[in-house]
Amino acid sequence: MEQLRKERQAKPLPPSHDIIPRVAPLFQEAMREHGKISFIWLGPQPAVTIMDPDLVKEVLSTKFGHFQKHEPDSVERLVITGLLLHEGEKWANHRRIINPAFHLEKLKCMLPAFSACCDELIERWEKLFTAEGGDGEMSLHREVDVWPEFQSFTGDVISRTAFGSSLEQGRRIFQLQNEIGEIVSHRHFPGYRYLPTKTNRRIDKMLAEIDVLMRGMIEQREEAIRKGGSRNTDLLSLLLESNLKESAEQGGSETTMTTEDVIGECRLFYFAGHETTAVLLTWTMVVLSMHPAWQERAREEVLRAFGKSKPDYSGLSRLKIVTMVIYEVLRLYPPVIMIARETYKEMKLGDVTYPPGVELILPIVFIHHDPEFWGPDAGEFNPERFAEGISKASRVPGAFIPFSGGPRVCIGQTFALLEAKLCLARILQHFSFELSPSYAHAPYQVITLHPQHGAPIIMHRL
Numbered sequence: 001m002e003q004l005r006k007e008r009q010a011k012p013l014p015p016s017h018d019i020i021p022r023v024a025p026l027f028q029e030a031m032r033e034h035g036k037i038s039f040i041w042l043g044p045q046p047a048v049t050i051m052d053p054d055l056v057k058e059v060l061s062t063k064f065g066h067f068q069k070h071e072p073d074s075v076e077r078l079v080i081t082g083l084l085l086h087e088g089e090k091w092a093n094h095r096r097i098i099n100p101a102f103h104l105e106k107l108k109c110m111l112p113a114f115s116a117c118c119d120e121l122i123e124r125w126e127k128l129f130t131a132e133g134g135d136g137e138m139s140l141h142r143e144v145d146v147w148p149e150f151q152s153f154t155g156d157v158i159s160r161t162a163f164g165s166s167l168e169q170g171r172r173i174f175q176l177q178n179e180i181g182e183i184v185s186h187r188h189f190p191g192y193r194y195l196p197t198k199t200n201r202r203i204d205k206m207l208a209e210i211d212v213l214m215r216g217m218i219e220q221r222e223e224a225i226r227k228g229g230s231r232n233t234d235l236l237s238l239l240l241e242s243n244l245k246e247s248a249e250q251g252g253s254e255t256t257m258t259t260e261d262v263i264g265e266c267r268l269f270y271f272a273g274h275e276t277t278a279v280l281l282t283w284t285m286v287v288l289s290m291h292p293a294w295q296e297r298a299r300e301e302v303l304r305a306f307g308k309s310k311p312d313y314s315g316l317s318r319l320k321i322v323t324m325v326i327y328e329v330l331r332l333y334p335p336v337i338m339i340a341r342e343t344y345k346e347m348k349l350g351d352v353t354y355p356p357g358v359e360l361i362l363p364i365v366f367i368h369h370d371p372e373f374w375g376p377d378a379g380e381f382n383p384e385r386f387a388e389g390i391s392k393a394s395r396v397p398g399a400f401i402p403f404s405g406g407p408r409v410c411i412g413q414t415f416a417l418l419e420a421k422l423c424l425a426r427i428l429q430h431f432s433f434e435l436s437p438s439y440a441h442a443p444y445q446v447i448t449l450h451p452q453h454g455a456p457i458i459m460h461r462l
């Protein structure tokens with residue numbers, strides 16, 4: 001099976017959206033044999049993949065404490081922090097304190113920060129055209145690998161929205177987080193983190209630097225909030241305000257977050273929010289390059305709504321075609337291809353009773369590609385299926401879960417969709433684009449669904 005996986009991952013696909021043979025052949029084989037619920041062994045732990053949307057809903061909607069998440073090892077804990085790590089009471093308290101920072105009203109105030117990052121991206125791409133080509137001619141088109149471009153764009157968005165007035169420190173934290181993420185994405189044996197290796201020493205140094213930077217910012221903000229002088233609308237300030245409010249209401253009880261907790265949550269914003277959104281934007285550019293008619297429809301809508309002016313919130317929320325396109329990309333290329341939970345005691349799910357310690361795998365990518373849920377064109381790009389919204393798009397309810405579901409649904413989903421819509425609208429206003437001949441279609445899972453060989457796109461200035 002491992003051989004099969006390696007062979008399939010070695011060669012790029014023809015540009016087709018049937019990505020499952022490449023990203024999850026092991027699961028595909030298991031399902032072919034066992035159907036919608038299949039038992040497999042992942043190392044020493046029994047695992048069950050669950051494809052039935054009703055059962056998926058049951059796993060996700062069960063109150064915390066019933067289904068625990070897979071316990072991360074010491075290396076995974078470097079990036080899985082904050083809400084993603086916590087269970088039970090601690091998770092509930094943190095989620096309650098953090099939720100207000102992601103309310104729509106607050107996100108609307110962050111639009112200028114999103115917009116500033118878009119300005120920089122567009123300017124950077126525009127500059128490529130004013131630079132002379134190798135032949136001394138001004139170029140009419142330019143090739144851009146949009147994958148690293150969107151990674152730095154979404155990192156910048158988190159730096160600005162999380163730490164607005166301390167942007168330089170925010171960007172440094174992003175750099176350090178990125179380097180840590182890069183190390184974590186390589187395979188490690190259990191206990192690796194406890195060895196005195198050069199890499200581990202480097203990680204400790206980076207964590208210490210993040211800690212110092214964040215403590216400095218937190219102290220500054222808390223001081224400003226106490227003095228009543230904080231008009232900051234960034235995530236860090238909103239989170240600290242909400243935390244101080246909780247402390248005042250609960251009489252300084254244990255439900256509030258400590259400085260370590262706040263650091264963990266802010267680090268998670270980078271981990272959970274940056275790469276996922278970069279992946280979404282990258283596949284959107286790739287897919288719209290493969291389907292120029294949809295690219296044109298999306299551009300027409302954007303130009304009708306805004307001309308060449310900067311999009312505002314109310315206009316963005318009315319974009320229908322752009323939203324349908326983004327949903328369809330999230331369906332075919334879900335940035336998080338599967339999530340997992342774990343039984344911690346004997347539990348009944350559907351007609352089956354599971355013992356403790358069974359990993360329950362919810363394979364988002366399979367559910368999103370299943371013809372039983374989406375019809376015979378499940379493997380095709382057809383944004384039209386979302387024309388009447390998410391609830392009407394699939395044959396069965398609950399089959400669209402790119403942001404998971406239930407109480408632990410992605411806290412940043414509105415943030416991510418706003419960011420992606422704005423960025424895509426700005427790109428469509430300025431450029432048309434097509435795949436470069438050097439593009440190789442190779443979706444590949446490294447925590448999220450990366451383009452293995454990047455995403456070189458030829459941009460034409462409009």
Ligand code: HEM
Pocket residue numbers: 083084095268269272273274276277280334335336339340402403404407408409410411412413415416
């Ligand atoms: C296209 C972009 C995104 C996708 C597809 C995505 C997807 C997901 C998924 C599937 C989960 C559930 C993980 C699990 O339960 O194991 C999740 C959780 C989470 N996401 Fe996102 N996410 C995106 C963007 C963001 C952004 C922009 C942020 C923050 C700025 C964010 C913050 C979080 C947090 C904090 C959680 C944990 C929630 C909890 O356990 O209570 N995400 N996301």
